Amino acid sequence: MRAVLWEGKPEKVVVKNVPVPTIQRPEDVIVRVTVATICGSDLHIWHGELGGSEVPWIMGHEAVGIVTEIGTAVDTIKIGDKVVIPDAPAAGHIVVDAVRTPLGELGSGSYGLGNGFGLDLGGCQAEYVRVPFADDSLTKIPNDPAINELDYLLLSDIWPTAWECLDFSGFRPGDAVAVFGAGPVGLLCAYSALLRGASAVFSIDHVPLRLELAKTLGAIPIDFTKGDPSAQILAKRKEGVNRCCDCCGSVTSLNGNLERDPDYIMREAVKLASFRGGIGFVGVYFHCPPSQGTPRGDDVPANISFPISDFMSKNLSLSGGFADVKRLWRQLLDLLEGGRAHPSFIVSDEVGIDEVPEAYERFDKKRETKTIIRFPWQDESS
CATH class of the missing domain: 3.90.180.10 (Medium-chain alcohol dehydrogenases, catalytic domain)
Known part of the structure; x- marks a missing residue:
């Protein structure tokens, strides 16, 4: 075959x-x-x-x-x-x-x-x-x-994974949601949030094709190369959003200069989430040691820096992993x-x-x- x-x-x-x-x-x-x-x-x-x-x-x-x-x-x-x-x-x-x-x-x-x-x-x-x-x-x-x-x-895989990211975040109908990434998982996460009764959904990416597709779904597109997404969204909603969904992971986490920045999405999510809000993640944060099968395994860091003090002061929750x-x-x-x-x-x-x-x-x-x-x-x- x-x-x-x-x-x-x-x-x-x-x-x-x-x-x-x-x-x-x-x-x-x-x-x-x-x-x-x-x-x-x-x-x-x-x-x-x-x-x-x-x-x-x-x-x-x-x-x-x-x-x-x-x-x-x-x-x-x-x-x-x-x-x-x-x-x-x-x-x-x-x-x-x-x-x-x-x-x-x-x-x-x-x-x-x-x-x-x-x-x-x-x-x-x-x-x-x-x-x-x-x-x-x-x-x-x-x-x-x-x-x-x-x-x-x-x-x-992909639709249940997107759906479960919302579950990881603690989503409830009426919540406002920010989805980091408008690739296939991120788009389906935004789609699922709207289907499940989100009051507002922000779709964060930098690729025009993806952001335009997110807009057609009813999501609000946010181009993070035009400023930190937390600042852009907080300017629209001073209270932030109830739920943040990371559909990228550390290996595809880019900052506004389109440079790889493994901590960026988590830092932004903590800034953006409202008091007692939640962060869900299904993006890959998994490290494989270098081998024949993973010659660039070290490109995915085993650890990232996390703003734990701000996270705790806002009473946030964090959950993620691989969807069943x-x-x-x-x-x-x-x-x-x-x-x-x-x-x-x-x-x-x-x-x-x-x-x-x-x-x-x-x-x-x-x-x-x-x-x-x-x-x-x-x-x-x-």
């Missing part, structure tokens, strides 16, 4: 033929991928900052596909079902099957991050994927050309099936698998908001 591989060379992925995955446990299924994505966290790998220590590995952790093979213990999933693959499959019914990875306990691990992050899972930027504990890992979606499968595709996407599926599916949410508005680019290396470059240069990879059998019947 064709798959996108990371071989440890910064700013480069390759497309090669690799073996098709096979059933390894009775609870496994094999999924033929119909559409996958390039995610912002894939760029951290592409830059050599995140992932396992050994190369190569298959990239990607967001996909929709058709089940083509099932293990003998699989009960609710059938051959021919159309399914969403989560970024991190379930651990199964026995706790000892969970994997302790560098990112914490991730069930059977995570797709697309290499060794140390899963039980030989591979990645989703490939024609076929093995899914362990399929009954608990997968969610079925309508195999119907009338639906927009891209809305469902974003359940794999499966936990949020039911409520997000209800929004999709009820026609109330259409998160695929962020998709701006569609490529075939052999075009993926160039698509990474465009995405890194912020020429696209979200890129999907469509496979040639997409329109074939299952």
Whole structure:
């Protein structure tokens, strides 16, 4: 099968033929991928900052596909079902099957991050994927050309991650929200805040294309190259905002001069948050030691400076980490099936698998908001 591989060379992925995955446990299924994505966290790998220590590995952790093979213990999933693959499959019914990875306990691990992050899972930027504990890992979606499968595709990771950032911040309906970053996660965070009843949403970035898209959603765009976002927003709302959401992380935290400044977003969030407000973060603050798989691991600092005194004096809260996407599926599916949410508005680019290396470059240069990879059998019947 064709798959996108990371071989440890910064700013480069390759497309090669690799073996098709096979059933390894009775609870496994094999999924033929119909559409996958390039995610912002894939760029951290592409830059050599995140992932396992050994190369190569298959990239990607967001996909929709058709089940083509099932293990003998699989009960609710059938051959021919159309399914969403989560970024991190379930651990199964026995706790000892969970994997302790560098990112914490991730069930059977995570797709697309290499060794140390899963039980030989591979990645989703490939024609076929093995899914362990399929009954608990997968969610079925309508195999119907009338639906927009891209809305469902974003359940794999990015939309639940954006939604959970609001949860981390302590969001409640009526809150004013500032979202740092208007990349795909940040845009979906702003979108979700408005969907959930925010009174005002500020979208902070410097890329005109992204800020314009945020404005079309109903968010207030803030270009941080024209002054600190805290100063710009406090001039509009002297009380600040109830919730701040960091959808960038230290590795993409830039100051007004567009220089890397790992502390900048957290400093600004503490300035901007109102008394008893909250800060949520899903941006990457995770440090990987330099290795074959992470030749630039030191680019992500293990520690940052934090304004703890101001944080305490305002009685703020801080929470963040990695989203458990499966936990949020039911409520997000209800929004999709009820026609109330259409998160695929962020998709701006569609490529075939052999075009993926160039698509990474465009995405890194912020020429696209979200890129999907469509496979040639997409329109074939299952």
